[in-house]
Amino acid sequence: MFRAISRRSPEDTVAALKEAIESEGMYLLCHIPASTNVAKIGIEAPFHQVMEVFHPAYAARVWAAREDAGIAIPVRGHVYVSSDGAVRVDWQRPSVNLGTYPEPELAVIGRELDPVFERIVSAVNDATA
Numbered sequence: 798m799f800r801a802i803s804r805r806s807p808e809d810t811v812a813a814l815k816e817a818i819e820s821e822g823m824y825l826l827c828h829i830p831a832s833t834n835v836a837k838i839g840i841e842a843p844f845h846q847v848m849e850v851f852h853p854a855y856a857a858r859v860w861a862a863r864e865d866a867g868i869a870i871p872v873r874g875h876v877y878v879s880s881d882g883a884v885r886v887d888w889q890r891p892s893v894n895l896g897t898y899p900e901p902e903l904a905v906i907g908r909e910l911d912p913v914f915e916r917i918v919s920a921v922n923d924a925t926a
Contacts, residue, residue, distance in 0.1 A: 798893075799914055803876075803884040803921040807844040810884050810921050811876055814848065817920030821913050823850050826871050843878040850874065850917070855906060859895070862902040869894040869903075872914060888918045 803810040818825050827849035832842040851871035859866050874888040891914060892907030 798890055799886075799888040799918040801886045801918050801921050803886060805884065805921060807846075807876060807878055807884050810886065811846055811848075813921050813923075814874065814876065814886070814917060817917040817923075818848075818850050820920075821917055823852050823913065823917070825850055844884075845875070845877045848874045848876070850914075855910065858906055859903065862900045862906070863898055866895065866898050866900070866903055869897070872910070874914075874918070886918055886921055888914055890914070 803813075805813060815825060825848060827847075829847040829849075831845040831847055835842050835845075849871040850873075856867070856870055859870055872889045872891050872894065874886060876884070876886050879885050890907075891910035892904065895903040895907035898904075
């Protein structure tokens with residue numbers, strides 16, 4: 798997993814991640830305001846948001862290598878305020894998600910994508926993000 802503690806507010810952290818996702822040429826496929834959703838059923842929770850990111854060209858390669866490996870994509874990230882008050886970002890590592898399958902092409906794709914997601918996560922503390 799890629800992890801970072803952001804020096805930004807939760808909202809600014811999400812905005813920096815969105816910019817980094819776009820600058821890496823990836824697609825934000827789903828953005829779930831998890832803490833807002835639990836509030837709908839009367840549960841108070843600190844900031845939690847889940848982001849799902851991938852690119853169609855990589856998806857096509859995954860499916861070509863192994864159709865049922867589609868469950869390993871998109872790659873998920875979690876932005877949250879932890880119990881110590883820190884704004885944290887945790888992101889799945891594509892090489893781990895895809896590395897559970899025996900097809901070598903899936904391992905190759907995972908290794909190609911790891912640096913992309915590492916840069917996305919590190920963008921939360923990049924002064925230019």
